Amino acid sequence: MKTRIAELRKQHKLSQEELGLAVGVTRQTITSLEVGKYTASLVLAYKIAKYFGLTIEDVFDFSEVEEEM
Amino acid sequence: MEKYKVSLRNRTNALSLVAAATLLIYVGLLMFRGGLPELPSFIKGFHIGAFIGVEVFVVSYLAKYMRASKSDTELKKLYIKENDERSSQILLSAGSLSMSVILVGLAIAAIVAGFFNSLVFYTLLAALLFILVIFFALMVYFSRKL
Numbered sequence: 677m678k679t680r681i682a683e684l685r686k687q688h689k690l691s692q693e694e695l696g697l698a699v700g701v702t703r704q705t706i707t708s709l710e711v712g713k714y715t716a717s718l719v720l721a722y723k724i725a726k727y728f729g730l731t732i733e734d735v736f737d738f739s740e741v742e743e744e745m
Numbered sequence: 746m747e748k749y750k751v752s753l754r755n756r757t758n759a760l761s762l763v764a765a766a767t768l769l770i771y772v773g774l775l776m777f778r779g780g781l782p783e784l785p786s787f788i789k790g791f792h793i794g795a796f797i798g799v800e801v802f803v804v805s806y807l808a809k810y811m812r813a814s815k816s817d818t819e820l821k822k823l824y825i826k827e828n829d830e831r832s833s834q835i836l837l838s839a840g841s842l843s844m845s846v847i848l849v850g851l852a853i854a855a856i857v858a859g860f861f862n863s864l865v866f867y868t869l870l871a872a873l874l875f876i877l878v879i880f881f882a883l884m885v886y887f888s889r890k891l
Contacts, residue, residue, distance in 0.1 A: 697821065705831040714831050 678737040682710040684728045699723040749824050750814065757810045764803040771796040848876065 685695050685706075692706040701720060708714035709724075716724065716736070725732045774781070774792075784792075813823040826832070855869035 697825065700825055700828065701831065702825060702829045705829055708831055714834070717830050720830055 677715045677740065678712055679709055679716075680735050680737075681706065681724060684730075684735065685710075688728070695724075695727070698727055746817070746820060746824065750820065753810050753814055753820075753823075757807060757814075760803050760807050760810075764800060764807070767796060767799045767803070844876075844880065848873065848880075851876070 681695075685692070690698075692703045692710075696703045696706045699720065700723065705714065705720075709716055721732045721736055725735045728735065809823070813819045851869055851873040855866055855873060858865040858869055
């Protein structure tokens with residue numbers, strides 16, 4: 677799944693490690709989310725969106741999911 | 746994080762007990778070796794390796810837990826490492842695939858062994874049945890729990 681995590685992280689001048697610590701996951705998980713290899717759980721998606729003060733839909737691109745429906 | 750601190754303390758106590766018990770069992774076995782059947786040197790070596798392996802494993806975890814409990818940052822890092830959702834997903838995927846490979850491998854090995862040695866056949870069959878019983882018991886448990 678495509679996300680805006682890398683872009684938002686750079687805007688906030690955060691490292692992957694720092695974002696991971698803030699939302700309770702490892703740096704590797706943030707990397708996988710950014711490259712679209714791993715899809716976040718609902719709880720993690722909520723935490724990341726909340727951390728950036730956005731909604732889940734603002735951070736995660738659900739267009740592929742909508743195509744499947 | 747307080748709950749996790751308590752959990753780490755309990756784990757440290759349990760691991761210390763395991764380390765002490767393993768050492769006692771090994772020393773006991775060394776002292777009373779005369780009363781045991783004579784074993785091939787490979788099996789003796791395997792036993793020694795297993796005991797040393799358990800001790801090294803336990804001591805490394807004890808050191809990790811003690812280091813983490815001294816600093817809040819280290820504690821949070823360890824908590825995240827243990828509870829990371831991607832790592833859990835990796836374990837789950839690896840576990841389910843290895844279960845399939847083990848079951849098929851054991852079944853094939855049991856069939857092949859049946860042509861040559863009945864003791865090996867029954868041993869492999871028992872291992873296969875044991876794994877299947879545990880697997881279905883856990884499946885029932887988790888389908889009720891989740």
